[in-house]
Amino acid sequence: MASPIPTAQLFGYPVHLVSLQQAHSVVEAAIQAGQNLQVVTLNPEMIMQGDQDLELGRILKSAGLILPDGAGVVWALKKQGNAIQRLPGIEFSEDLLKWAAEAELPVAIIGATQEALDLAQQTLQQRYPKLQIVYSHHGFFKPGPEEDAIVADCITAQPRIVLVALGVPRQEKWIDQYKERFSGTTFVGVGGSLDVWSGLTQRAPSLMRRLNLEWMYRITSEPWRIKRTYKTLPLFVVKVLLSGGKA
Numbered sequence: 207m208a209s210p211i212p213t214a215q216l217f218g219y220p221v222h223l224v225s226l227q228q229a230h231s232v233v234e235a236a237i238q239a240g241q242n243l244q245v246v247t248l249n250p251e252m253i254m255q256g257d258q259d260l261e262l263g264r265i266l267k268s269a270g271l272i273l274p275d276g277a278g279v280v281w282a283l284k285k286q287g288n289a290i291q292r293l294p295g296i297e298f299s300e301d302l303l304k305w306a307a308e309a310e311l312p313v314a315i316i317g318a319t320q321e322a323l324d325l326a327q328q329t330l331q332q333r334y335p336k337l338q339i340v341y342s343h344h345g346f347f348k349p350g351p352e353e354d355a356i357v358a359d360c361i362t363a364q365p366r367i368v369l370v371a372l373g374v375p376r377q378e379k380w381i382d383q384y385k386e387r388f389s390g391t392t393f394v395g396v397g398g399s400l401d402v403w404s405g406l407t408q409r410a411p412s413l414m415r416r417l418n419l420e421w422m423y424r425i426t427s428e429p430w431r432i433k434r435t436y437k438t439l440p441l442f443v444v445k446v447l448l449s450g451g452k453a
């Protein structure tokens with residue numbers, strides 16, 4: 207039996223204390239065992255949202271692999287005394303795609319605008335020529351027959367990895383709703399990663415990333431995020447400080 211994944215708790219939300227390599231091994235083991243796996247790339251906004259949206263909260267707490275993506279999550283975990291590095295979802299997902307290409311594992315991609323999806327697929331196919339994208343669909347579909355057809359076509363394509371870019375919380379709920387209709391498939395909620403791979407948006411410069419300031423770059427380059435971030439991040443910081451490192 208595989209050993210349990212080292213886990214910390216942040217306000218009742220589990221976070222797995224894993225490196226890129228360890229996270230990758232969890233996915234590999236799930237696929238080999240024929241299990242479906244939901245990967246969450248956790249940030250403070252999601253934790254605060256999960257307290258309001260109980261369905262999201264339940265999903266975040268029960269996902270099979272919960273990565274310390276947000277700088278605020280890593281900061282809070284370090285305050286608890288955990289030695290942990292940030293594991294950005296986009297880097298984890300690209301690592302999976304690289305591996306899927308080498309191992310000839312079929313991949314599906316759902317989400318983003320048609321333009322971003324097409325450009326992202328071109329980029330990924332150029333970087334990993336052996337990558338098999340067996341199914342893709344943009345993310346602006348309606349619930350009901352349109353969504354049902356997308357799910358059915360995706361299942362028929364038999365992907366081993368599915369990247370879902372519908373934004374939080376829709377992507378987490380979508381994965382939770384449909385994952386058990388697949389078999390031996392790993393799902394990752396990838397947020398804006400397709401937009402980055404498409405070249406339509408940029409990640410923060412590497413110095414800002416090293417200083418864990420990617421979140422600041424995102425709110426300055428996408429100002430509509432300010433309202434969302436300022437509603438949640440200061441509250442999260444206060445919660446962590448009040449907990450005295452025992453969150």
Ligand code: UDP
Nearest residue numbers: 317318319345346371372373374397398401
């Ligand atoms: N998106 C989508 N369908 C929707 C809403 C959003 O496909 O109905 C896509 C959007 O185009 C973008 C991604 O979901 O590619 C969300 O990115 P964002 O960076 O906003 O993610 P979050 O901050 O919510 O993780």
